[in-house]
Amino acid sequence: MGGTKFDVIVVGAGPAGLTAAQQLASRGGFKVLVIERGKKPGSKNVFGGRIYAHVLDRLYPEYVKEAPVERWVRRERITMMTEDSWTTVDFETTKVEHKSFTAYLTNFVEWLDKKAEAAGAVVVSEVPVDSLIIKDGRVVGVRAGNDEVYGDVTIIAEGINRLVLERSGLAPPKLSPEIVALGVKEVIKLSKEEINDRFNLDEDEGLAWVIAGFPTHYLPGGAFIYTNKEAITLGIVLYLSYGYQLDVPIHDLIEEFRLHPMVKRLIKGGQLLEYSAHLTPVAGINAAPPKLYGNGYLVTGDAAGFLLHLGILIRGGVDFAMESGRLAAEAVTKAHDLGKYDEDTLSVYGRLLEDSFVLKELKTFRNAHKVLIEPRLYSDYVRMINNLLRRYFEVDGTPRKLGSTLLESKGNLTLIDLARDAIRLVMNL
Amino acid sequence: MGGLTIIVPVKAAVPNVTAVRLDPVTHNLVREGGVPLMLNPYDRNALEFALKLKDKYGGKVITLSMAPPSGKDFLESTIGMGADEAYLITDRVFAGADTLATSYTVARSIQRLFPNFDLIVFGEETTDSTTAHMPAQVASWLSLPYVYYAVDAEVKLEDRLIVVTRYLEDEGVYETYEYKMPIIISVYKNSNPPRDISLTKKVEAKLNGLVKMVDNNTLKLERECVGLRGSPTIVAKIEDAKPIERKKQIFKGDPREAAKWLLENLTKEGGVIKP
Numbered sequence: 001m002g003g004t005k006f007d008v009i010v011v012g013a014g015p016a017g018l019t020a021a022q023q024l025a026s027r028g029g030f031k032v033l034v035i036e037r038g039k040k041p042g043s044k045n046v047f048g049g050r051i052y053a054h055v056l057d058r059l060y061p062e063y064v065k066e067a068p069v070e071r072w073v074r075r076e077r078i079t080m081m082t083e084d085s086w087t088t089v090d091f092e093t094t095k096v097e098h099k100s101f102t103a104y105l106t107n108f109v110e111w112l113d114k115k116a117e118a119a120g121a122v123v124v125s126e127v128p129v130d131s132l133i134i135k136d137g138r139v140v141g142v143r144a145g146n147d148e149v150y151g152d153v154t155i156i157a158e159g160i161n162r163l164v165l166e167r168s169g170l171a172p173p174k175l176s177p178e179i180v181a182l183g184v185k186e187v188i189k190l191s192k193e194e195i196n197d198r199f200n201l202d203e204d205e206g207l208a209w210v211i212a213g214f215p216t217h218y219l220p221g222g223a224f225i226y227t228n229k230e231a232i233t234l235g236i237v238l239y240l241s242y243g244y245q246l247d248v249p250i251h252d253l254i255e256e257f258r259l260h261p262m263v264k265r266l267i268k269g270g271q272l273l274e275y276s277a278h279l280t281p282v283a284g285i286n287a288a289p290p291k292l293y294g295n296g297y298l299v300t301g302d303a304a305g306f307l308l309h310l311g312i313l314i315r316g317g318v319d320f321a322m323e324s325g326r327l328a329a330e331a332v333t334k335a336h337d338l339g340k341y342d343e344d345t346l347s348v349y350g351r352l353l354e355d356s357f358v359l360k361e362l363k364t365f366r367n368a369h370k371v372l373i374e375p376r377l378y379s380d381y382v383r384m385i386n387n388l389l390r391r392y393f394e395v396d397g398t399p400r401k402l403g404s405t406l407l408e409s410k411g412n413l414t415l416i417d418l419a420r421d422a423i424r425l426v427m428n429l
Numbered sequence: 430m431g432g433l434t435i436i437v438p439v440k441a442a443v444p445n446v447t448a449v450r451l452d453p454v455t456h457n458l459v460r461e462g463g464v465p466l467m468l469n470p471y472d473r474n475a476l477e478f479a480l481k482l483k484d485k486y487g488g489k490v491i492t493l494s495m496a497p498p499s500g501k502d503f504l505e506s507t508i509g510m511g512a513d514e515a516y517l518i519t520d521r522v523f524a525g526a527d528t529l530a531t532s533y534t535v536a537r538s539i540q541r542l543f544p545n546f547d548l549i550v551f552g553e554e555t556t557d558s559t560t561a562h563m564p565a566q567v568a569s570w571l572s573l574p575y576v577y578y579a580v581d582a583e584v585k586l587e588d589r590l591i592v593v594t595r596y597l598e599d600e601g602v603y604e605t606y607e608y609k610m611p612i613i614i615s616v617y618k619n620s621n622p623p624r625d626i627s628l629t630k631k632v633e634a635k636l637n638g639l640v641k642m643v644d645n646n647t648l649k650l651e652r653e654c655v656g657l658r659g660s661p662t663i664v665a666k667i668e669d670a671k672p673i674e675r676k677k678q679i680f681k682g683d684p685r686e687a688a689k690w691l692l693e694n695l696t697k698e699g700g701v702i703k704p
Contacts, residue, residue, distance in 0.1 A: 004629055033632060039467065040502070122635045126506055127628045144628040 006122075008332060009142055009151035010034040011129050011164055013041035015318045016301025017157030018112040018123075019059065019325030020332075026119035028333045033149065034121055035142065037128035042109030044159070046185060046278035049226030049233040050208050051108065052319040053099040054357075059326060060115065068107035070228035071206030073100045075199075079211040079262075081223075085386035086211075086262050102206045102226045102233075104187075105318070112322075129158070132168040138295035138342065139168075153296055153341040155328050157321075160279045160302040162289065170297070171289035177240040178373075179287040179305070180279050181221060184254050185235030187274035188267050192230050198266050199227055213382030215257045219245055220373045223257050225266075231273060232266070234258065239282060239373060250277075280317075281307045286366070292353065293346040298331060300324040306358055308365055320358045327352040376421060380413045432488025433547045433584065433610075435479040438535050438567070439472035439492050439507060441500030441517075443557040468503040471552030473510065473623035475616040478579065479550045480511045480624070486584050489513040491543060495523055495534050501640050508634035509626035515634075516542065520645040525657030528558075532566030533654045540571065541648055547610045548591070553577070553618040564615040575613040576606055580620040584610075596620065 008024050010017040013036035024030040038044035050073060056063040063069075074096060079088040117123055133141040133148060141150035142164075158164050160180065165171035190198075199207050207227045215223030221238035236253045238246065246253070257263055280302075281287035287305035292298065300306070301321035308316055331349035338345045353359045371377075445467050479490045492507040494500050495518040504515035518538050526534065539546060549571075551564040561577075568575035580603075581594040589610045594603055596617050634640065645655070653659060678694070680687045695701045 004632055035628065122632065124509075124628065124631045124635060126509060126626045127631060129628075142628075145625055147628040147630075149628055149632065 004149050006033040006149065006151040007031045007336075008033070008153050008155060009149060010121075010155045010157055011142060012036060012157040012159055012301070012303070013038075013113060013116075013123055013125065014045050014109060014157060014159060014301060014321065015112060016303075016306075016321035016325040016328075017155065018109065018116045018121075019322040020155050020157065020300060020329045021121040021123070021325075022112070022116040022119045023059075023326055023329035024332060025116065025121040028329070028336065029120075030332070030336075032116075032121040033151065034116065034123040035127055035129050035144065035149075036123065036125040038125060040110070040125045041113035041123060042106040043125075045105045045109050046183065046276045047105045047317055048183070048185070048224045048235060048237075049102050049228070050100050050206075051103055052316050053101060055319040055323045055326075059322060066111065067101075068103055068111055070102040070104065071201070071204050072096070073102060073206040073208045073226075075201065075205065075207045077207065077209040079209065080382040080385045081211050081213040081215060081260070081262065082383055082386045083214055084261075085390055087385050087389055100208070102208070102228050104228070108318070129164050130167065131164060132156075132170070132297065134168060139297040153298070153332055153335070153346075155298050155300060155325075155332070156303055157300045157325065158303050160281050160287075160307075162303045165289055165299065165303060170291070170294070170299075175279070175281075175287070177243070179281060181237045181239050181282040182243065182250060182277065183235055183237045183280050184250050184277045185233060185275070186254060186258070186272060187228075187231050187233050188270035189231045189273050190267065190270045194269070195227050195230070195232065201227060204229075211257075212378050214260065215253060216378060217246060217248070217253065218375070218379035218382065220375055220378050222378075225263075232270070234263065234267075237280065237282075240279075241373075242375070281305045293331070293343065293349045295342045295346075298328045298346060298349050300328045306362065308362060316361065320361075323356055323358050324353065327356060327358075371421075374421065376413065376417065380417075381421075384413060432586075433482055433486050434488055434543060434545060435482060435490045435548045435550055436539050436543055436546050437472070437476050437479050437490060437492045437507070437512065437550050438539070438563070439476070439494045439503070439552070440469040440555045440557075441494040441496040441503035442466040443469045443555055466499075466503075468506055469552055469555045469557070471554060471556070471616075471618040472507075473552075474618055474621045475550045475552040476507055476510055476512065477621040477623045478582075478614070478616045479548070481621070482548070482582060482584065483511075486586055488547075491516065493518060493535070493538065493542075495519070495526070495531055495538070497524075498642070501642075504640045505631060505634045506626060508639050509631035510624055511627070511630065515640045517640055517642050518644075518648070519642055520648075522645050522652060522656045525660060526655060527660035527662035528560055528562035528566060529661060530655050530657075530659035532563050533570060533659060534648075534650060535563065536567045536570035537650050538643070538648055539567075542643070547589070549573075549611070549613045551613070551615040553615050561615070564613050568613040571613070573611055573613050574608050575615075576608070577615040578617045579614045580617050582614070 007030040010021050013034045017034055021032045021034045025032045076091045077088050079086050113123055127144050129142045129144050131143050132139045133143055139154045141148055156165060162171050166173050209225040211223040215236055216238050219242040223236050225234045238250055289299055292304050301324055306320040306324050330352055331346055334348045335341045335345035483490050490512045491514045492504060492512045493516045494504055498519055500517050504517055508515050523534055554561040565575055576593050578595040579593050580596045583592045590607060591610050592605055592607045594605050596603055680690050
């Protein structure tokens with residue numbers, strides 16, 4: 001059947017692609033085809049564990065009842081960890097204005113898929129798209145094996161490993177290591193009571209926790225722990241550009257993290273349910289392909305670099321992806337009204353992004369990764385804080401003041417380093 | 430008449446056994462985090478076997494599955510591979526079936542829906558229950574010859590004859606048998622690697638609703654013979670296999686030394702004989 005043609009083709013059934021598909025199929029009445037290489041939508045998605053919900057308020061207000069929410073995050077922790085000590089900032093609030101929740105991304109994406117299919121989008125899985133069909137400088141469809149399917153406009157939502165963009169010459173070949181990190185994650189089953197007890201949580205309350213220092217062997221990156229209903233997810237994210245400095249394989253890092261005295265007792269008696277690994281764009285906007293739109297195409301979600309995960313600073317991913325999908329749908333609708341899908345009419349996507357929280361956040365933290373990739377933050381500072389507090393709290397008959405303890409604890413750091421890093425951090429975060 | 434009518438019964442929605450766990454106490458499936466479901470992988474090899482015959486001799490390949498409505502996705506996948514039609518045999522009265530009730534349902538469904546079939550091609554077994562009952566029982570219900578471990582076949586259309594090659598793994602030999610069609614075939618699981626799923630075929634399956642649902646109002650199968658009521662099997666007892674105690678020795682150092690060390694130890698343990 002050579003005549004298969006759609007209004008819109010979406011490459012990738014993740015949060016970005018399915019949101020775009022649902023919006024177009026339901027609001028614009030577009031004939032939409034979503035193509036997914038995994039066994040089913042969501043089967044290839046991996047994330048840390050948390051979804052910022054503000055974007056759902058607008059897209060699917062019914063999500064509070066319907067979405068596969070595990071726990072609502074009400075508690076945040078940041079920990080500086082060494083082999084034997086750890087210092088934690090623990091934040092709790094009873095006044096949550098902008099909600100976030102923990103979830104299994106696979107279940108969440110399946111839910112988004114149901115929304116998209118209910119709106120009339122055709123979602124086909126188990127088929128990897130090989131490349132885009134480009135004729136006279138415009139994207140007119142996709143190629144998968146010997147098959148070609150045509151669409152007036154193609155939304156590329158293929159995720160961080162953007163092979164379709166690369167093969168089609170729309171992104172530079174091979175992601176550079178500076179802009180991606182490797183995440184490794186485990187899901188460990190515990191009972192609801194155990195989780196509530198050990199993490200001091202009430203029913204349906206969740207915890208989001210980032211840990212720096214020892215988990216990555218003091219290299220730039222970080223670890224995370226999220227609580228689900230009856231499981232916790234824990235993982236490590238390591239900047240790929242520092243991978244070569246790592247003295248053990250990354251899967252050993254997660255093992256060591258799990259066996260660390262702080263973590264060990266939290267997961268005692270737990271059962272490993274799931275193990276996964278994935279690339280993630282760390283530097284957000286710096287990972288973007290040269291163009292986010294062009295003749296006949298738009299790029300959304302991770303493929304566009306819309307994610308901000310800087311080891312210990314995590315601002316969003318699924319929400320960015322969904323919002324960019326929504327904006328792509330809006331741009332397609334507007335371009336449709338103008339009668340064509342060229343770079344000019346689709347440029348509205350760029351303007352919509354500029355005005356959205358996606359690009360505002362990403363631009364605000366544009367240089368954050370340059371500061372946060374500073375190895376001292378993950379090594380010397382983590383050690384210093386823990387040494388400082390240990391010496392300060394230990395009483396052995398020698399009186400100590402905070403100032404002199406600080407000087408003793410700073411290790412390799414000079415006071416100039418301290419001052420300079422403090423200024424850079426404040427300026428960029 | 431032209432070509433072959435080949436029925437490929439499949440098991441839709443089997444749990445991915447490499448990704449599930451059993452509770453050590455209850456022996457039930459641990460369902461937290463969702464149990465990943467899939468099409469029984471060996472059925473893809475059977476479908477490939479059937480599709481090759483269709484490519485060579487013409488005709489059509491029809492897949493069929495007795496499964497809950499969620500099985501539809503997996504049947505779409507068989508159309509994506511190249512099946513012409515797919516039938517989901519689904520009804521509450523079929524629930525709780527053992528292999529006997531399932532084979533009855535499958536055999537009678539095929540008889541009623543496609544009385545003029547030439548071949549029924551099964552996968553060797555399923556990955557979740559591994560009984561390999563289905564093809565033998567269906568052959569028995571239909572009183573037809575049954576050949577298993579098939580890897581290849583040639584057809585003489587005008588005589589309605591089929592020559593099936595089977596592979597006997599233990600003996601490492603191939604045998605050929607000639608039959609008058611129709612017959613039942615089950616396909617050796619390590620043969621006929623399945624082809625990729627075609628985008629356009631899968632789109633067609635979705636757009637044109639190529640998976641057809643059939644319930645017992647249509648089939649009118651005897652209630653006593655299907656589902657739980659038609660299932661004499663009961664699981665009397667489940668015992669855990671004891672894990673074998675390993676010595677868990679680790680040798681660190683030069684790979685050459687490691688190889689020597691390994692060979693020495695294996696020889697000592699009686700695992701290998703030195704040349």
